[in-house]
Amino acid sequence: MTDSPAEARDYRGTVFLPKTSFPMKGDLPKREPAMLERWARLNIWERLRAQSKGRETFVLHDGPPYANGNLHIGHALNKILKDVINRAAQMAGKDANYVPGWDCHGLPIEWKVEEEYRAKGRDKDAVPVLDFRAECRAYAQHWLDVQREEFIRLGVFGDWANRYATMDFDSEAAIAGEIGKFLLNGSLYRGLRPVMWSPVEKTALAEAEIEYHDHVSPTLHAKFRILKAAAKDLLGADVVIWTTTPWTMPGNRAVAYGPEVDYALLHVEGVAEGSLLKVGDRLLVALPLLPGFEKEAGIGAHTVRRVLKGAELEGAIAAHPLRGRGYDFDVPLLPGDFVTTEAGTGFVHIAPGHGEDDFNLGRQFGLPIPETVNDDGTFTMHAPGFEGLHVFKAHTAIYAAMREAGTLAATGKLTHSYPHSWRSKKPVIFRTTPQWFIGMDDANAIRAKAREAIARTHFVPEAGRNRLDSMIAARPDWCISRQRAWGVPIPVFVSKQSGEPLRDPAIIERVVEAFRAEGADAWYKPGAAARFLGPDRDPALYEQVMDIVDVWFESGSTHAFVLRQRGLPFPADLYLEGSDQHRGWFHSSLLESVGTNGVAPFKAVLTHGFTLDEQGRKMSKSLGNTTAPQDVLKQYGADILRLWVMNTDVTEDQRIGPEILKQQAELYRRIRNTLRWLLGSLDGFSDAETVPYAELPELERWVLHRLTELDARIRRAVETHDWTGVYPEIHHFCATDLSAFYFDIRKDALYCDRPDSARRRAARTVLDVLHRCLCKWLAPVLVFTAEEAWLARFPDEEGSVHLLDFMFVPEGWKDEALAAKWARIRELRGLVTAELEKARAAGTIGSSLQAAPGLCLAGPDAGLLAPEAWAEVAITSGFAVLAAPEGAAPSAAFAPAPGAKCARCWRVLPEVGRSAKHPTLCLRCEDAVESQA
CATH class of the missing domain: 1.10.730.20 (Isoleucyl-tRNA Synthetase; Domain 1)
Structure with missing residues (x-):
């Protein structure tokens, strides 16, 4: 029935x-922590290491983040990308052991501890150095632990139980040993050089610790009266200089000119109201820059008496603009190949203590290098009339003194990009001080070897090669000393008699052994000098260097205590960091490894870009446009953040x-x-x-x-x-x-x-x-x-x-042929789908199964599929393949499907109703139902 x-x-x-x-809903913020607990319970990381023994190794050496505060979105992107690459290498059949690490020493942590001191009214300098270092260590350890848990929450796999940190005793010992290698091979030396100096932090800074911000600088046009010159018409004339650092005037010891520059000998015949110049002044200014100077100095009527080449100024002597006020020395005019006519007056005032070009020219011509500025940015006794003034507040006093001397030609302001400390966000100065350097071009030829290593390295993206190479090619000797307390000391003794450092392997060995057992604190303990010099030397005859090493040297030497000491391959397969690390970790790691091993510490370098907000702006708390990874985890879960990382072009x-x-x-x-x-x-x-x-x-x-x-x-x-x-x-x-x-x-x-x-x-x-x-x-x-x-x-x-x-x-x-065939089938299917959509929009059909469309095809297209296969692909109940004229474009046509709707599969077929037992089913569905009976 x-x-x-x-x-x-x-x-x-x-x-x-x-x-x-x-489930359809991921509910990741709730599910992910439970998954992390499961992995920890099952010891997944340890099991991976055990089952991977004997495989080809893959090592992505971790560039250490700084243990100072919660993770930001840049940290998340970096670590997630590393994790994806490590996991993929592991699943591709390699042994991908990943040792995460942290950078723990240096100024940012000192700065935070000092801030806590200031808030409590404590004097940092009154705190014993070992107590201060202990507080810095505790601060770094706290944030290391916080960041480790945050990285784990992101799903990052790694040897977290055996992470590395630059403040570990073994690490400090290895860093000291690496410094010792440069000392013993002759590349480490103490010299006088201009360095970026932070008056706020009272230390030298590396280029990688500098960021540039707009800054308003006071400007100064000053007159140097010519006292001696080969041409008599130049006597008594004033050379005019322009500077954006008026505070460097007390350190002036020369004026540079361009030998091929055309200079105008200008006679002032009229001045604007308020001008500091007067009628009768005779001035020397570069001819191309004369119009701009006239406007700034308020010059009216004037006559150019003659034009001369800079070479005519050879041997000329001028007076300091503050002559008679403690600056009664001669100021020579010297040729400088760095002098241009792009801005200013075509003359550059030279303060050998405050600029690289200045220093080099001063060294070339034997100029004195006065110490006019203290560590804190205030003037010393060698800046008569300005002692105790801070350099950034001294321009008013300098203007007044020069106005009184009659040597002030003009003043003004300039907004320009200026170097700032990336930690304190305060402007820095160039200051020539005794520092420890690693030579780039001595017998060890570090620069040349580094550039050869770059040529052999694989870069992603390729543009990273030229960027890093150009930086290595142009960089000066590496200043590795810092005048701070929290770090690895430069373990060097200097002979008070000869001024030369002791290059004794036994001393380095004693230092390394002590640091391994006690940490770098051993350098600061009573009796350290006698302990490390040994019984055969009198500590009174040697200076114990108390500078610490640049943190970039520390992080650059991590390969020495992470790879080889742990039995991991060297060089590492990959270094991966942000594009700013071309001048940071990639840079220092390359120089450090080339200097001690002769090769780069990496086979490949991958660089990712910076993370911006949705409008392409730099993230800033003040703008309120930051995206905190912690907030993303709470709302979406780590997998969403990880997907974002891999859906972007990380190289941009x-x-x-x-x-x-x-x-x-x-x-x-x-x-x-x-x-x-x-x-x-x-x-x-x-x-x-x-x-x-x-x-x-x-x-x-x-x-x-x-x-x-x-x-x-x-x-x-x-x-x-x-x-x-x-x-x-x-x-x-x-x-x-x-x-x-x-x-x-x-x-x-x-x-x-x-x-x-x-x-x-x-x-x-x-x-x-x-x-x-x-x-x-x-x-x-x-x-x-x-x-x-x-x-x-x-x-x-x-x-x-x-x-x-x-x-x-x-x-x-x-099967490329099959792929090409199905690519064509999908194109033709698109024609059918378009017709079905028209019919659906017109209300003719509700479902594609109510249709039996056709395709008019010619040539090879006609034999792609049989009609029943086309019906299956087009998801219709029927289909017709019609022959089109040769060469005609394929076309589709709609037709309704004849028959009744199957109650089970919903296809419309003539056969529905033929079954006595299942009259509402098609034959296929009847068979399927009966098979379940």
Whole structure:
């Protein structure tokens, strides 16, 4: 007896709809911490190391972040990118041991401890040095611990239990040993050089510790009266200089001119109201710069008496503008190849203590180098009339003194880019002081060797090569000394008699042994000099150097105590940091390693850009446009942040903000839904269902071909370290190739075919491969989600996707001809889809299954697929392939599907109603239902 229409049977229970415990909602902020606890409980990291023994090693050496405050978004990007690369290398079959580390010494931490002192009214200088160092160590340890937990929360795998820190005793000992190598090979020397000096922090700074900000500087035009010259018409005339640092005038000892520059001998015949010049003044100014000077100095009528080449000034002597006020020395006019006519007056006042060109010219001509400025930026007794004034507040007094002397030609202000300390955010000065340097061009030829090493290094992006090389080519000798307390001391003794450093391997050995046992504090303990000099030397005859080493030297030498001491390969496979590290860690690491090992410490260098807000602006607390990783984790979870990292071109500056994070969450949702549908459609799958490759339909073989393309893309990224576009490509594969095409087509077979049908088994065979591939390919990035999707199908209490390698994708799955064929099929399918959409918009149909469209095809297109295969691909109930005239463009036409709607698969077919037992089903669905009976 058949069912009457009123009693039509409900066949929904016979449809094989997806079934999985993997939820649609990620709920990552809640799930991720539990996953971290599971990994820790299962000792996943230790198990990885054990099972990887004997594999080819891969080492990404960690550039140490600074242990000072919570992580910012730049830290997150850097560490996530490193983690993805490490995990991918591990899953590609390598032993990727990653040792994270921290930079713990130096001024930023001292500065914070001093701020705490100032807040409590304590005097830092009254605190014993060992007590102060202990407080700095405790401060660094606190933030190291905080940052370690924040990195772990981001899902970063690493040897956290055995992390490195520059303040570890072993590290301090190794750093001292590296300094000793430069001392013993002759590259380390003490010399007088101009360095960037921070008056606020009272120390020299490296170029990498400098940032440039707009700054308003007072300007000065000063007159130097010519006392002696070969040409008599120059006697009594005034050379005019221009400077943006009036405070350097007390340190002036010469004036530089350009030998080939044309200078005008100017006679002033009229001046504007308020001008500091007077009628009758005779001035020397570069001819090209004369118009600008006339305007600034308020010159009216004037006559150029003659034009002369700078070379005519050879041997000329001038008077200091403050002559008679303690500056009664002669000021020679000297040729300088750095003098230009781009700005100013064409004359440069030379203060050998306050500029590199000034210093070099002074050394060339034997000029004295007066110490006019103290460590704190105030004038010394060698700046008569200005003692105790701070250099940045001295211009008013200098103006007044020169106005009184009649040598002030003009004053003004200039807004320009000026160097500031990146820590205190205060402007710095050039100051010539005795410092310790590593020579770039001595017998060890560090510069030349470094540039050769750069030529052999792989760079991502390639532009990094030229950037680093140009910096190495132009840099001066490396100033490694700092006048602070928290760091590794430069373990050197200097003979008071000869002024030369002791170059004794035994001293270095004693220092290293002591530092390894007690830390660098040993250098500051009572009796340290006698202890390290040994019994054969009198400490009274030697100066114990109390400067600490530049923190960039410390971080640059990390390879010495992280790689070799831990049995890791040297050089490292990869160094990875932000683009600012071309002048920072990449730079110092290269110089340090070349100086001690003769080779670079890295085989490859990957550089990422800076993180900006959504409008492309630099992030700033004052602008309120920062994105804190901690906030992202609370709202979205780490996997969203990790996906953002890998969806950007990290070699360029990246943008992040609320809208961008929403977009990433949407991309994540699509990937998660892909995994969920795969898991649901694989419910109950067993190996017994597997169909051999040769028996798979073309559509399934096309999917496997796509897997070979993605597999090759990922493995190429592993080898080249260039991951740009890889995960966007995987997302596109999930969203376009799978969800919008393959899954869409195969849903009918998976839901409605009988379980043992060849088509359904073939599809599930490929779904099995897809699940395994995608979980593993996503595992380096979506570390939590991939694990969840793996365990949802393989619920092993001891298992983890992170213990596995990438899937082996056979080369035989690659089929370029098949790929080309299906690319054409998808193009033609687009014509059909467009017609179906028109019919849907017109209300003619609601579903594509109500249609039986046709394609007019000619030539090879006509034989691509049979009509029933086209119906399957177009997701319609029927299809017609019509012959088009040769050479005609393909076209599609809509037609309604004849017949009735199957109550189970919803296809509209003439056969529906023929079954006596199941009159509302098509024949395929009847067979499927009966097979379940």
